[in-house]
Amino acid sequence: MSLNTSKPMLQLKLTALLSTDLLVNIGNLFAGSRDQVRLVEDISRCLQGTCSEVLEFKILNPEARLELQVLMERLRQIGQTARDKGVRILVDAEHTYENLGLSLLTLAMMAAYNSTTSIVWNTYQCYLKKTMDNVKNEMSIARRLNVYFGIKLVRGAYVSQERDEAKRIGLPDPVCENYKTTNDNYNRVLSFLLDTASRPGAKINIMVATHNEESTKLAVTRIREYKLDRLQDTVVTFGHLLGMCDHISVILAQAGYQVYKALPYGPVEMVMPYLARRAAENKTGLMGARREQQLLWEELKRRLWRQCSCCACFPY
Numbered sequence: 001m002s003l004n005t006s007k008p009m010l011q012l013k014l015t016a017l018l019s020t021d022l023l024v025n026i027g028n029l030f031a032g033s034r035d036q037v038r039l040v041e042d043i044s045r046c047l048q049g050t051c052s053e054v055l056e057f058k059i060l061n062p063e064a065r066l067e068l069q070v071l072m073e074r075l076r077q078i079g080q081t082a083r084d085k086g087v088r089i090l091v092d093a094e095h096t097y098e099n100l101g102l103s104l105l106t107l108a109m110m111a112a113y114n115s116t117t118s119i120v121w122n123t124y125q126c127y128l129k130k131t132m133d134n135v136k137n138e139m140s141i142a143r144r145l146n147v148y149f150g151i152k153l154v155r156g157a158y159v160s161q162e163r164d165e166a167k168r169i170g171l172p173d174p175v176c177e178n179y180k181t182t183n184d185n186y187n188r189v190l191s192f193l194l195d196t197a198s199r200p201g202a203k204i205n206i207m208v209a210t211h212n213e214e215s216t217k218l219a220v221t222r223i224r225e226y227k228l229d230r231l232q233d234t235v236v237t238f239g240h241l242l243g244m245c246d247h248i249s250v251i252l253a254q255a256g257y258q259v260y261k262a263l264p265y266g267p268v269e270m271v272m273p274y275l276a277r278r279a280a281e282n283k284t285g286l287m288g289a290r291r292e293q294q295l296l297w298e299e300l301k302r303r304l305w306r307q308c309s310c311c312a313c314f315p316y
């Protein structure tokens with residue numbers, strides 16, 4: 001397949017490729033590892049076909065090891081095809097019990113495919129209190145492996161599930177107390193990333209995946225301040241869902257920024273509930289939709305008025 005765009009991007013839900021048990025097991029390996037860089041390297045070697053070297057996997061049972069081999073083959077095909085076609089793979093973040101495993105697999109893919117540019121990206125959810133620490137840790141692993149760190153920064157889509165699950169198992173709530181603290185966290189992590197990107201030799205690509213105007217303005221201000229828009233390679237991309245906040249996407253694109261519009265596709269019975277959840281969680285998206293409608297209406301009036309100034313056919 002060829003795509004008519006210079007830097008195509010594709011979101012990947014890794015959870016579709018393996019069982020939750022295996023993912024949680026892999027996450028536990030990551031959390032318990034005394035040498036996370038080495039573990040990432042081991043799995044990255046596994047991706048290149050030499051799985052026997054992965055000593056840590058001895059703790060997995062034979063069935064899980066077989067599933068892991070199939071998974072490695074799938075990730076290898078995805079990574080190699082993406083690299084050959086120049087398509088960026090954005091791995092989605094999901095629930096906290098899955099995210100550690102997702103991070104380990106994604107970092108291993110970065111180690112295998114991100115030596116010259118960010119082909120594989122991970123996602124970090126700023127509604128989680130620990131996100132800054134995780135970003136710093138995983139960024140330092142990529143740095144030590146001397147590969148590019150691709151990061152999609154979101155607020156997070158599973159507030160109520162996270163809270164319910166924490167309550168059910170008697171753990172503290174991992175999510176920021178309210179919308180304001182999530183916003184503060186997002187802007188803090190975003191500022192940290194842009195500051196890091198401005199340093200000489202930084203190997204980082206950032207997607208500001210939000211419909212929030214305040215965070216978007218903050219990103220644009222910092223990009224200009226650090227002159228990141230003058231660099232040859234695009235360091236910062238903006239990410240929106242198709243059909244949401246198009247007025248912001250257009251303004252950004254007109255100003256020369258790259259904007260990725262995410263297009264979910266699949267059977268209607270699966271896509272519609274997904275879109276309904278996105279619309280419900282999206283506080284600024286809804287306000288944006290009203291604003292967009294108003295802007296479109298004004299533009300329509302302006303164009304019609306230009307064509308025909310007769311008061312009778314255009315009485316506004």
Ligand SMILES: Cc1cc2nc3c(=O)[nH]c(=O)nc-3n(C[C@H](O)[C@H](O)[C@H](O)COP(=O)(O)OP(=O)(O)OC[C@H]3O[C@@H](n4cnc5c(N)ncnc54)[C@H](O)[C@@H]3O)c2cc1C
Binds near residue numbers: 239
């Ligand atoms: C391109 C793209 C990719 C995405 N990929 C992922 C992904 O991989 N994983 C994922 O989880 N999400 C993903 N999302 C969804 C994202 O996490 C947000 O749910 C969505 O974008 C709405 O947040 P916002 O920043 O756009 O806007 P806003 O409307 O400003 O923020 C809404 C968000 O604020 C947070 N929030 C709202 N109320 C509270 C509260 N009471 N307490 C704490 N926090 C609160 C929630 O995170 C909510 O989603 C993606 C979004 C985009 C645009």
